[in-house]
Amino acid sequence: MPTWLVTGGAGFIGGNFVREAVAHGVRVVNLDALTYAGNLESLRDLDGNPDHVFIHGDIGDRALVSRLLAEHRPDAVLNFAAESHVDRSIDGPAAFIQTNVVGTLALLESVRDYxxxxxxxxxxxxxxxxxxxxxxxxxLGETGKFTETTPYAPNSPYSASKAASDHLVRAFHHTYGLPTLTTNCSNNYGPYHFPEKLIPLVIAKALAGEPLPVYGDGRQVRDWLYVSDHCEAIRTVLAGGRVGETYNIGGNAEKQNIEVVQAICALLDERRPREDGKPRESQITFVADRPGHDRRYAIDASKLRDELGWEPKYTFERGLAETVDWYLANQDWVRHVLDGSYRLERIGVSA
Known part of the structure; x- marks a missing residue:
């Protein structure tokens, strides 16, 4: 049985990855600092599973990380740990530099020595x-897609911090020979997504009868990737990716933000109609645009397809329907996030 050290494994993508990895016969040592986006309720189905070891801690704690590496002897380290919300990075960039740059550097140093x-x-x-x-x-403009050789040009404190961490990973491979792999993904969505991001936010506000805020004209374009497809792609890269290489992961699902919001409204109108019978599109409200808001992202994932045979299984329509259904069936989870009670789960976790 392989052992993987997964950092940030109580977050949205990391948590989905951890659950799938354990289901695929991997022993996972899960290190998470349990910042606001870390949620142990998302890992409830792994309670008592000997193949999941949760550790409350920070990737910047070199002594802790070195101890975990020495004790558990992992075959791979997968770094999901990151501050990731653009709006929060605009309001407070320092936390993003601390976790995404300084923390990644500390993690790389510990892993290199191991x-x-x-x-x-x-x-x-x-x-x-x-x-x-x-x-x-x-x-991007109206045409073209990001490839692995597209020059870096980050436009928010969040993306700048991630760019810096990518460069550090590249440098540790070229300088020290550390066998690294990097994946750059498009916008993820699916179960257990923290409800400050577009899709879960719209679902929660639509059900509450609140205005559905859409930045600017709503015509910003994103390539949407269902989180389970992303997890499979990461496993594929880990198993067969060329050392030192970068692989883009996309969902082949470019959508304008307003189209996404309208699709959520239509799904909720079918599954949970408003008592007054009005369509939920009537709740859409356009608000002032985010500072420096990128207009369009699109991923060219042909390298991953051609080298390793991966392609997304989920269409956007199927993935969004399953996502809406999951949120409707898991309102307790959503409620605990929105009222903050999920953070009480931190009491008594191991360190």
């Missing part, structure tokens, strides 16, 4: 996989 201590097949097979974002590439 890797150097390995021998033979263990050293040859070890991998460090860094999960990043397409936002490092900046913004």
């Amino acid at each position: 890797w150097k201590s390995l021998q033979g097949a263990a050293r040859e097979g070890f991998r460090f996989l860094h999960v990043s974002t397409d936002e490092v590439y900046g913004t």
